[in-house]
Amino acid sequence: MSAAAPVPAIHWLTTPAERFEGLPGWPWPARWFAPQGLAAGGRMAYVDTGPAAAPVTALCLHGNPAWGYLYRHMMPVFEAAGLRVVVPDLLGFGRSDKPAHEADHRWALHRGALLDLIAHLDLRNVLLVVQDWGGLFGLTLPHEMPERFTRLLVMNTTLGLGQVSEGFRQWRTYAAGQPDLAVGKLIRRGRPELSESEAAAYDAPFPDASYKAALRAFPPLVPDVELHGCEADGLAASRDAAEFWRERWQGESFMAVGERDPVLGPPVMASLRRLIRGCPEPLMLPQAGHFVQEWGGPVAAAALRHFRLAT
Numbered sequence: 001m002s003a004a005a006p007v008p009a010i011h012w013l014t015t016p017a018e019r020f021e022g023l024p025g026w027p028w029p030a031r032w033f034a035p036q037g038l039a040a041g042g043r044m045a046y047v048d049t050g051p052a053a054a055p056v057t058a059l060c061l062h063g064n065p066a067w068g069y070l071y072r073h074m075m076p077v078f079e080a081a082g083l084r085v086v087v088p089d090l091l092g093f094g095r096s097d098k099p100a101h102e103a104d105h106r107w108a109l110h111r112g113a114l115l116d117l118i119a120h121l122d123l124r125n126v127l128l129v130v131q132d133w134g135g136l137f138g139l140t141l142p143h144e145m146p147e148r149f150t151r152l153l154v155m156n157t158t159l160g161l162g163q164v165s166e167g168f169r170q171w172r173t174y175a176a177g178q179p180d181l182a183v184g185k186l187i188r189r190g191r192p193e194l195s196e197s198e199a200a201a202y203d204a205p206f207p208d209a210s211y212k213a214a215l216r217a218f219p220p221l222v223p224d225v226e227l228h229g230c231e232a233d234g235l236a237a238s239r240d241a242a243e244f245w246r247e248r249w250q251g252e253s254f255m256a257v258g259e260r261d262p263v264l265g266p267p268v269m270a271s272l273r274r275l276i277r278g279c280p281e282p283l284m285l286p287q288a289g290h291f292v293q294e295w296g297g298p299v300a301a302a303a304l305r306h307f308r309l310a311t
Contacts, residue, residue, distance in 0.1 A: 009041065010038075010039075010041060010042065010099045010100075010101075010104045011099070011100040011101065011104075012041060012042045012043075012097040012098065012099060012100070013097065013098040013099075013100050013210065013211055014043075014097050014098070015095065015098070015204070015205050015206070015207060015211060016207070017095075019204045019205070019207065020095055020204055020205075023069065023197075023201040023204065024195065024197045024198055024201065025072040025073075025198070026069055026072055026201065028047040028049055028075070028087075029047075030045040030046070030047065030095045031045070031046055031047070031048050032044070032045060032046075033046060033088075033116075033117050033120055033121075035091075035112065035113040035116040035117065036116060037108070037109075037112045037113075037116070038106065038108055038109040038112060039091060039109050039112060039113045039116075042091055042096070042097040042099070043096065043097045044088055044089065044090075044091060044096045044097075044113055044117060045068075045088070045089045045094060045095035045096045046068075046086060046087060046088035046089065046117065047068055047075075047085070047086065047087040047088075048084070048085075048086050048121070049075065049079060049084070049085050050078065050079045050082070050083055050084040050085045051082065051084055052084060053084075054082055054083050054084035055082075055125060056082075056083050056084070056125050056126075056127055056150075056151070056309060057083065057084040057085070057086060057123050057124070057125060057126050057127065058078045058083050058084070058085045058086070058126075058127045058129055058153075059086050059087075059118070059123060059126050059127070059128055059129065059138075060074065060075070060085065060086070060087045060129040060130075060134075061088070061090075061114070061128075061129065061130045061131075061133075061134030061135070061137065061138040062087075062089070062090065062093070062094075062131065062132070062133075062134050062293075063131055063132020063133035063134045063135070063136070063157070064093070064132060064133050064214065064215060064218040064219070065093070065181060065183045065186065065202075065212075065214075065215045065218075066093070066132070066183075066187070066202065066291065067089045067090075067093045067094025067095070067202070067205055068087040068088065068089050068094050068095075069094070069201050069202065069204075070131075070291060070293045070294070071087050071129075071293055071296065073293060073294065073295075073296040073297045073300075074129070074293055074296035074297065074299065074300040075087065076297075077296075077297055077300035077301050077304065078300060078304070081304050081309050081310055083127070083309070086121065086123065088114070088117055089205075090110055090113075090114075090133070090137075090214070091109065091110060091113055091214070092105060092213060092214025092215075092217075093205060093214055094205050095205065098205075098211050098213065098214065099213055099214070100210065100213055101213055102213045102216050102217040103217075104213070104217075105213065105214055105217035105218065105221060106221075106233055107137075107221070107233045107234035107237065108233075110137055111137050111140060111141070111234075111237065114137060114138070114141060115141060115144060115145070118141065118145065118148065119145075123148055124147075124148050125148075125150050126148050126149045126150065126151070127150070127151040127152070127153060127303075127307070127309075128141070128142065128149055128151065128152050128153070129153045129155075130152075130153070130154055130155070130157055131154075131155040131156055131157050131291075131292055131293060132156065132157055132264065132290070132291075133157075133218060134157065135154060135155075135157025135158065135159070136157060136158065136159070136160050136222065136234075136238075139154075139157070139159055139238075139241050139245065140159075140234075140237045140238055140240070140241040142241075142244060142249070143240055143241055143243075143244035143248070146244070146248070146250075149251060150251045150252070151251050151252050151253070151254075151307055152249075152251060152252070152253040152254070152276070153253075153254050153255075153256070153299075153300075153303045154253065154254070154255050154256075154272070154276070154279075155255070155256045155257070155258070155292040155293070155299070156257060156258050156261045156263075156264040156265065156268075156269060156290055156292055157264055157269075157272070158264055158268050158271075158272055159238045159241055159242055159245075159272065159275065160222055160223035160232075160234045160235060160238040161223070161235070161238050161239060161242060162223050162224065162225040162230075162232060162235055162238075163224070163225070164222060164224045165263065165264075165267070165268055167262045167263040167264075167265070167268075168222065168263050168264070170262075170263075171219060171262075171263045172219040172220060172222075175215070175216070175219040176216075176219065176220075179209055179212070179216060180208075180209035180212065181212060181215050181216075182203070183202045183203050183206065183215070184198075184199030184200055184201070184202040184203040185199065187199065187202050187291055187294070190260070190289035190290055190291060190294075191289065191291065191294045194294070221233065221234070223235040223238060242275050245275050245276045245277060246275050246276075246277055247277065248277075249276065249277045249278070252278075252306070252307055253276050253278060253279040253280070254280070254283070254302070254303040254306045254307065255269065255272075255273055255276075255279055255280075255282035255283065256282060256283040256285060256292055256299045256302070256303070257269045257282045257283070257284050257285060257292075258285050258288030258289050258290060258291075258292040258295070259284055259285060259286045259287075259288065260286070260287070260288060260289040260290075261288075261289050261290040261292075262290075263290060264290060265290075266284075269282065280306075283299065283302055285299070
């Protein structure tokens with residue numbers, strides 16, 4: 001039997017640090033972690049704030065095309081309640097290093113880096129906070145280390161079980177025609193109250209289109225059996241996760257749904273809720289779109305009350 005072909009080394013890009021200086025509502029410095037495995041050679045940036053010995057840690061995972069900045073309204077609420085708050089930037093986003101080629105973006109790279117970070121920081125009694133790809137990856141983590149997770153706050157997201165909505169197909173088609181996606185403009189379209197400087201902060205990680213390989217790679221990476229067949233990357237982990245959430249999840253859950261999301265809105269979230277054992281009726285947000293965290297202060301406060309963590 002011949003040996004498996006070696007995985008080509010990733011060419012990493014690093015966004016200049018000065019692009020992140022003085023961003024509105026973002027005082028937190030980056031810390032750095034070097035994951036191994038497929039992600040070896042790159043650095044993941046993350047925020048780690050609040051008491052290091054806090055009894056509960058909120059692990060906040062963003063999606064595409066955002067970065068940790070999306071959580072700036074929720075983080076102070078968690079901090080004020082005495083939680084430790086860890087907010088990583090996925091590889092390819094935010095202050096993290098960025099694989100330069102779309103083919104480098106695989107489920108194993110991103111999911112493995114998150115598993116490595118959790119183990120490296122030895123996070124325990126975790127409140128998992130997820131939206132968009134933060135959920136596609138994040139919801140597949142607890143079944144690998146169930147002893148670390150006790151609570152879930154889930155916003156507009158899904159599990160990659162092989163079927164995708166018509167709204168997602170439309171997004172995938174749109175994204176395929178946007179090799180230099182204007183991130184701030186996209187987010188501001190769903191949140192017109194966003195200031196120009198806040199919109200610019202969403203563009204900060206990407207000096208030009210060469211830094212946006214992740215933005216181009218992620219839409220077709222969502223498992224879709226019609227597109228990828230039954231061996232779709234991430235499908236097995238997602239199906240294992242669905243079994244965990246349906247049959248073995250012992251923690252508490254809270255769901256918030258941005259009703260104006262055309263991609264991962266109420267119908268998708270209703271399906272996800274049915275998969276999460278014991279998930280109560282969601283907090284419906286009629287004014288909110290896909291990027292729910294932009295309305296996140298009250299969402300965080302409501303979740304803390306639900307979990308009896310509010311001080």
